[in-house]
Amino acid sequence: MAASIEFHRREILSRLKDPRRGDGSTSIPLEIRWDPLTGRSARLAHFGAIKAQALDYEFYRRPEVIGHCPFCGPDREAQTPSFPRDLIPEGRLHRGQALLVPNLFPYDMHSTVCILTREHVVPLPGLTPEILTDGLGLGLEFWRRLQERSASGSTFPLMGWNYMPPSGGGLVHPHHQYFLIEEPGNRFRLEFEASASHAGVGDYWSALAARERELEERFIGSTGAWTWLAAFAPEGVLGEIIAILPGAWDLDHFDEESVASLSEGLIRCFRYFESASIHSFNAALFLGPRGQKHFAAHLRLVPRTFLNLRDMAPDVNFLKMLMDEPVSVLRPEELAAQIRPFFRESEHQRK
């Protein structure tokens, strides 16, 4: 039996007198939604009030702005740390332009940086399928080699990506971060535990992918075995995209084909971002530890922007930072409708 997926929402009207209207009386719609897995709430409000702001890529290319970038130049290996021989005998991992090294400022025991490109500033059109598959492929190699060494294998493979400064990324030079972590952090621990308790009535992630595909409201498309959809209760001010690989419980179910079709979907999202003038995002790819069959591999992708270029205000404020209550100005159903055309070609190829 498929797990039941329930989408709870509450629509609210806020009445006020608007001086911009004739009689001044109006009602402003907003909505609260609850994530069907975790029950975490999110607000939809301020509809259409926030637009993604353009980024001046030439500014980031100025030598005085670049300063010293350890990921640039022909001697990037001399400027980056290497793994001890007992972890990775060759010291660093290479594939194409990509170079994976330990993070000089680690967040966990196994915390790495994967430099994706030789170029310092790479606008979205420059992030090719090869660049993405090389980077993700190196991450996969790192996960496999390090997890094999772990006796329990009970670590979560994680990829994180901050792209361009509105995302909070401190380095403009494109890079992923790959981790093997024992503590999955607040949100993913909640998801992991909720998936486990859901397992009694079926596999939540397969059920979510199937239900969204059936409803055709937030379903975006497919690339390979990945299902792409707009999150029902989004984390980002411009929404959130989720890609699910049903049945991919751990690294034994995640391979180079998974990486290639994930890259293809990311490229399609980037084409949408370009069309919507979105120049920055956060992404996280999570896999479960070995020995469980309820937490499927999934990627979360959240567009980021400065609220405006006058004050350079970030798009996160007290609601998200202190209440952990995200606000999105775009309905997930509208986001899905905007991205769907960029996935149609792959849908046809798949069939």
Ligand SMILES: [Zn+2]
């Ligand atoms: Zn650089």
